[in-house]
Amino acid sequence: MKLNFQLLVPGVDYDLARAGKAASHGWVFFSCYNSEKAHTLLEVNASQRDKDFIMAVNWKKAEEYLSQGKGMKWAANYAHNVMDEKTHTATSTMEKEVTVLDVKDLPGVCYFIPCPKSPHGCDVDPTGEYICASGKLAAVIPVYSFSKMIKAIDAKTFDGDYDGIPVIKYEAALDGEVEKPGLGPLHTEFDNEGNAYTSFFVSSEIVKWNVKSKQVLDRVPTYYSIGHLCVPMGDNIKPYGKYVIALNKITKDRYLPTGPELTQSAQLYSIDGPKMQLLLDFPTIGEPHYAQAIPAELVTRHEVKFFKLDSNNHKYAAKNEKEAKVVRNGNDVHVYMTAIRSHFMPDNIEGVKVGDVVYFHVTNLEQDWDVPHGFAVKGALNSELLVLPGETSTIKWVPDHAGVYPMYCTDFCSALHQEMQGYVRVSPAGTNTAIKFSTGD
Amino acid sequence: MSKLKTYTRIILFVCALAMIPANYLSVWQIQLEAPQYPEGLKMEIWSHKIAGDFDKINGLNHYIGMAEIKQENFPEFKVMPWLIWLFVAFGLLTALVGKRFLLWIYVIILSASGAWGIYDFWNWEYQYGHNLNPHAAIKIPGMAYQPPLIGWKQLLNFLAGSFPDTGGWLVIGSAVIIVLVLLFEQFRKK
Numbered sequence: 001m002k003l004n005f006q007l008l009v010p011g012v013d014y015d016l017a018r019a020g021k022a023a024s025h026g027w028v029f030f031s032c033y034n035s036e037k038a039h040t041l042l043e044v045n046a047s048q049r050d051k052d053f054i055m056a057v058n059w060k061k062a063e064e065y066l067s068q069g070k071g072m073k074w075a076a077n078y079a080h081n082v083m084d085e086k087t088h089t090a091t092s093t094m095e096k097e098v099t100v101l102d103v104k105d106l107p108g109v110c111y112f113i114p115c116p117k118s119p120h121g122c123d124v125d126p127t128g129e130y131i132c133a134s135g136k137l138a139a140v141i142p143v144y145s146f147s148k149m150i151k152a153i154d155a156k157t158f159d160g161d162y163d164g165i166p167v168i169k170y171e172a173a174l175d176g177e178v179e180k181p182g183l184g185p186l187h188t189e190f191d192n193e194g195n196a197y198t199s200f201f202v203s204s205e206i207v208k209w210n211v212k213s214k215q216v217l218d219r220v221p222t223y224y225s226i227g228h229l230c231v232p233m234g235d236n237i238k239p240y241g242k243y244v245i246a247l248n249k250i251t252k253d254r255y256l257p258t259g260p261e262l263t264q265s266a267q268l269y270s271i272d273g274p275k276m277q278l279l280l281d282f283p284t285i286g287e288p289h290y291a292q293a294i295p296a297e298l299v300t301r302h303e304v305k306f307f308k309l310d311s312n313n314h315k316y317a318a319k320n321e322k323e324a325k326v327v328r329n330g331n332d333v334h335v336y337m338t339a340i341r342s343h344f345m346p347d348n349i350e351g352v353k354v355g356d357v358v359y360f361h362v363t364n365l366e367q368d369w370d371v372p373h374g375f376a377v378k379g380a381l382n383s384e385l386l387v388l389p390g391e392t393s394t395i396k397w398v399p400d401h402a403g404v405y406p407m408y409c410t411d412f413c414s415a416l417h418q419e420m421q422g423y424v425r426v427s428p429a430g431t432n433t434a435i436k437f438s439t440g441d
Numbered sequence: 442m443s444k445l446k447t448y449t450r451i452i453l454f455v456c457a458l459a460m461i462p463a464n465y466l467s468v469w470q471i472q473l474e475a476p477q478y479p480e481g482l483k484m485e486i487w488s489h490k491i492a493g494d495f496d497k498i499n500g501l502n503h504y505i506g507m508a509e510i511k512q513e514n515f516p517e518f519k520v521m522p523w524l525i526w527l528f529v530a531f532g533l534l535t536a537l538v539g540k541r542f543l544l545w546i547y548v549i550i551l552s553a554s555g556a557w558g559i560y561d562f563w564n565w566e567y568q569y570g571h572n573l574n575p576h577a578a579i580k581i582p583g584m585a586y587q588p589p590l591i592g593w594k595q596l597l598n599f600l601a602g603s604f605p606d607t608g609g610w611l612v613i614g615s616a617v618i619i620v621l622v623l624l625f626e627q628f629r630k631k
Contacts, residue, residue, distance in 0.1 A: 341500060368497050369480065415504070416578055 010163035022128035071099035104164035121187035134185035145175035189234030247288035307390030314392035316361035347422025351435035374410030457532025466608035506577025
């Protein structure tokens with residue numbers, strides 16, 4: 001990633017963000033908490049004010065300021081990595097500078113909208129007109145209107161400022177509140193019929209409500225303490241709808257206590273009819289944070305089944321077994337290795353010495369769907385390779401003592417996968433064993 | 442010498458032209474099906490080359506020690522395009538000249554070529570199916586891997602199918618029509 005610019009904003013906690021879309025394209029909305037700026041015992045000290053903020057950022061405006069040269073240059077240190085799919089190789093550049101825009105001095109970029117108690121989720125509906133904020137400790141879900149917000153900005157309907165950022169009057173930006181929705185709202189997703197689905201951590205439920213009318217339509221229990229939720233393409237302009245998935249924080253009695261932790265739990269519901277219906281209760285991994293589902297066809301039609309060897313431009317590729325070789329260059333040894341069911345070429349290597357740095361460049365010669373090969377060599381302390389069909393990958397290996405080291409395929413490739421192995425002989429430092437390599441001798 | 446009927450000559454003309462695409466399409470196909478190949482494997486035999494998934498099939502065949510299927514191994518690919526052009530040219534000639542004896546010669550050429558083609562194909566299948574590397578990883582006593590001449594046959598985990606492809610159907614279809622036309626002409630004469 002390369003940073004175009006950064007914004008210098010007040011020192012509160014910024015939590016979740018959603019980009020505006022359609023009507024609100026050009027804006028981003030952030031939830032903020034700890035507007036108390038507490039630095040200790042935040043549990044209490046960051047929960048004092050009735051309202052925190054939603055921060056609305058006009059990034060198109062920020063870009064204008066950037067092009068007018070309004071930014072400051074600050075020292076930075078971050079990696080800008082770019083993967084080249086043709087050479088199967090990445091470049092990494094350390095960037096030393098970033099442009100910072102101070103939003104205090106640049107009117108029109110940044111606004112705060114008050115939001116009840118410690119908001120977490122900040123979700124934009126498919127039309128881009130409505131922004132729903134979920135105050136974790138709030139009794140209502142405020143739904144803001146983008147067009148009302150713009151009117152309030154034009155009319156300067158402000159309620160003072162916070163650290164130099166204008167605070168829009170709550171009522172001026174508000175479209176309405178969902179009354180008594182539940183306890184502990186966290187996240188909201190949308191269907192294709194103008195309805196919203198909000199997760200409630202404390203009351204362990206999903207609540208369906210209508211975005212325009214703000215009426216609660218249905219509620220369904222989750223098992224237990226739901227965090228994120230997902231309606232297929234529910235954060236998109238055109239949600240696919242049909243299902244909602246509950247991703248829970250707490251599992252308790254749902255599955256066998258296999259240890260060390262309880263597995264995590266999730267539920268799949270149908271939202272096709274007027275009542276949400278539980279379809280499947282299933283274990284999952286992680287502590288499931290954010291998920292998105294899309295129609296399978298959007299993935300399958302872009303699937304690359306294998307890389308074509310002809311267009312593999314990796315600098316160290318061996319595109320057939322005749323190109324396999326071992327080359328010494330000072331203390332560096334480059335192994336141009338091929339893998340195909342079920343052998344490496346070369347699979348016997350001699351002439352490596354202690355003190356050498358060995359690079360195995362493994363090219364998978366397979367040109368078939370789902371036939372990766374793996375590569376590991378004993379003494380490679382931190383990684384092994386997974387090489388996809390037609391791809392070339394490199395592993396660096398620094399043997400630390402003389403001996404014979406096995407190397408082997410680590411991804412089950414065929415009935416003879418376990419036979420897919422070979423050996424490297426490492427000679428003591430200072431010896432003059434010549435480089436030698438072979439397969440099948 | 443007796444002349445062929447006009448419609449016979451028209452049919453011959455059309456059949457001769459219909460064989461031209463056979464030089465630009467796959468003539469025969471060998472299909473392989475197995476549970477882990479839901480997409481199937483297909484090798485195409487054109488008049489001048491092999492195409493399709495033969496690299497993948499070679500990769501699988503090495504387990505049982507079958508020889509590598511390579512374009513260079515088949516001198517037929519130098520002959521077959523000319524043979525098809527001969528079918529086309531002789532068909533057109535017969536249609537234009539319209540002599541019965543030419544049609545007889547044409548049918549003899551087609552039949553002889555067909556017989557040779559079937560034998561040659563069977564022979565290659567036999568060679569590939571039986572001449573196995575004695576050091577192969579998988580050896581099953583008594584097992585040969587000769588694909589069927591035409592139709593389906595189970596070979597270990599693969600169901601192998603051998604069928605004419607589009608180009609082949611054009612030649613076979615034309616040849617059958619030409620033979621029928623000759624029979625019809627003979628029948629009419631009596």
